[in-house]
Amino acid sequence: MLREENYWLTTVRPIAVEEHPLPPSVDAAIIGGGYTGLSAARRLAQAGLNVAVLEANTAGWGASSRNGGMVLTGLKLGVETLLKRYGLEMSQRLFTFSLAAIDTVEEIVMQEKIDCSFSRTGCLEVAWKPSHFDGYARAAEQQEKFFSHKSRVLTRQELPAEIGSDLYHGGLMEEISAGINPGQYVLGLAQAAHHAGAVIHENTRVMSLERNGNGYTLNTKRGSLRATKVFAATNGYTTDATPWLNRRSIPVGSYIIATAPLPEGLARQVIPNNRMIFDSKHYLYYFRLTPDRRMLFGGRAAFFPESGNAVRQSAEILRQGMLQVFPQLAGIPVEYCWGGTLCFTFDMMPHAGEKDGLHYAMGYAGHGVAFSTHLGRLVAEKMLDLPVENPIAELPFPGAPLGLYSGFPWFLPFAGAWHKILDWVA
Numbered sequence: 001m002l003r004e005e006n007y008w009l010t011t012v013r014p015i016a017v018e019e020h021p022l023p024p025s026v027d028a029a030i031i032g033g034g035y036t037g038l039s040a041a042r043r044l045a046q047a048g049l050n051v052a053v054l055e056a057n058t059a060g061w062g063a064s065s066r067n068g069g070m071v072l073t074g075l076k077l078g079v080e081t082l083l084k085r086y087g088l089e090m091s092q093r094l095f096t097f098s099l100a101a102i103d104t105v106e107e108i109v110m111q112e113k114i115d116c117s118f119s120r121t122g123c124l125e126v127a128w129k130p131s132h133f134d135g136y137a138r139a140a141e142q143q144e145k146f147f148s149h150k151s152r153v154l155t156r157q158e159l160p161a162e163i164g165s166d167l168y169h170g171g172l173m174e175e176i177s178a179g180i181n182p183g184q185y186v187l188g189l190a191q192a193a194h195h196a197g198a199v200i201h202e203n204t205r206v207m208s209l210e211r212n213g214n215g216y217t218l219n220t221k222r223g224s225l226r227a228t229k230v231f232a233a234t235n236g237y238t239t240d241a242t243p244w245l246n247r248r249s250i251p252v253g254s255y256i257i258a259t260a261p262l263p264e265g266l267a268r269q270v271i272p273n274n275r276m277i278f279d280s281k282h283y284l285y286y287f288r289l290t291p292d293r294r295m296l297f298g299g300r301a302a303f304f305p306e307s308g309n310a311v312r313q314s315a316e317i318l319r320q321g322m323l324q325v326f327p328q329l330a331g332i333p334v335e336y337c338w339g340g341t342l343c344f345t346f347d348m349m350p351h352a353g354e355k356d357g358l359h360y361a362m363g364y365a366g367h368g369v370a371f372s373t374h375l376g377r378l379v380a381e382k383m384l385d386l387p388v389e390n391p392i393a394e395l396p397f398p399g400a401p402l403g404l405y406s407g408f409p410w411f412l413p414f415a416g417a418w419h420k421i422l423d424w425v426a
């Protein structure tokens, strides 16, 4: 029986967040209680600041509890594009940053003893077309030469050692990426922020901000408070409460199904070494096994941010996609389906920095588990006036071409259709 419910949240014990009245003022207010906001809250509270996390729903409600749990190296943009756009030195700093981001997740998981099945499983990209496979050898060579990062090209004949599917034309594999239970991780992070002294205010949507003196007044559904420092950590759920960020962030829906637990032999046949796997399509599929051996299969089944209707339609689209990849799962029921909203930007890069005294970090596309945790921490350290190595903060944050965007992504269905065409043309 299909449940329209986030499977990860069935594996966690909800944390008890006490309802506190809003204080009249705090040192730091953080808007959004996902990885970005909670990682920042933990760091700021550890430094002794009086911190309020203002979350419109509940802690971890957004993408942070809903994602695939793939903690990936690199960025959304491939090595070649990075080198062309940013040159060698900046590309090296960006790639190194992506590795440091995974280390940050691991360090926090260890320090805070978060029980979330963090494991360096490695990841595998599989080639949807022969031409995609042809690019892998060059990508592996460039990664090793410029970033000292080792990856291995797998021919079509070598793939069965890593994936029980004959759909793909080869693969590119590396061993640094990790898998995690994102629901357990985000709630562990919320506990850690709480233990450090941050106060999480749930059901406290920030409706508007007013700049005054050297801080802001934040008007929320539960009243107003003043904060000397403010961090917007709203990613794909950004609204016109922060119009400058809203005009720069593109919310995109992504959906996931999870099957019933697979028999051990079948699980070992479909993904023998527990890799995090995604394919090379524009309209990509990503998949992995959960710690209890469910096939978790995700994709951009519908392009708009999630809604009840889109979740139901996506369940069937993704089930068909899963059977195309793994026909041997035909008899396995799909038990869960849910969606969430990612944040893309107009240059496909994450962004972090400060605008008019408002700190922000967002736009991680599908690489947010590691980047959000790391950038949350680094932006917090910047707020503390500590020196930080953050190449992301040096990137200009572009808006839409010709300014033709106010926060409603009217162009997504067209972009989605175009991507589908690109995936299917020979």
Ligand SMILES: Cc1cc2nc3c(=O)[nH]c(=O)nc-3n(C[C@H](O)[C@H](O)[C@H](O)COP(=O)(O)OP(=O)(O)OC[C@H]3O[C@@H](n4cnc5c(N)ncnc54)[C@H](O)[C@@H]3O)c2cc1C
Residues within 6 Å of the ligand: 031, 032, 033, 034, 035, 036, 037, 054, 055, 056, 057, 058, 060, 061, 062, 063, 064, 065, 066, 067, 068, 069, 070, 071, 072, 204, 205, 206, 207, 233, 234, 235, 236, 237, 238, 239, 241, 253, 254, 255, 256, 298, 339, 340, 341, 342, 343, 361, 362, 364, 365, 366, 367, 368, 369, 370, 372
């Ligand atoms: C289906 C799916 C699969 C994904 N898979 C992966 C993956 O495998 N690997 C990976 O690296 N990344 C993945 N991602 C991306 C990753 O989950 C996100 O990049 C990351 O969780 C972003 O964290 P965040 O804290 O910035 O945002 P979120 O977790 O989305 O949190 C933002 C929060 O801000 C709150 N908020 C918004 N506006 C306001 C307001 N005005 N007032 C108060 N609160 C507000 C929201 O309620 C929300 O809780 C996936 C995302 C989705 C949706």
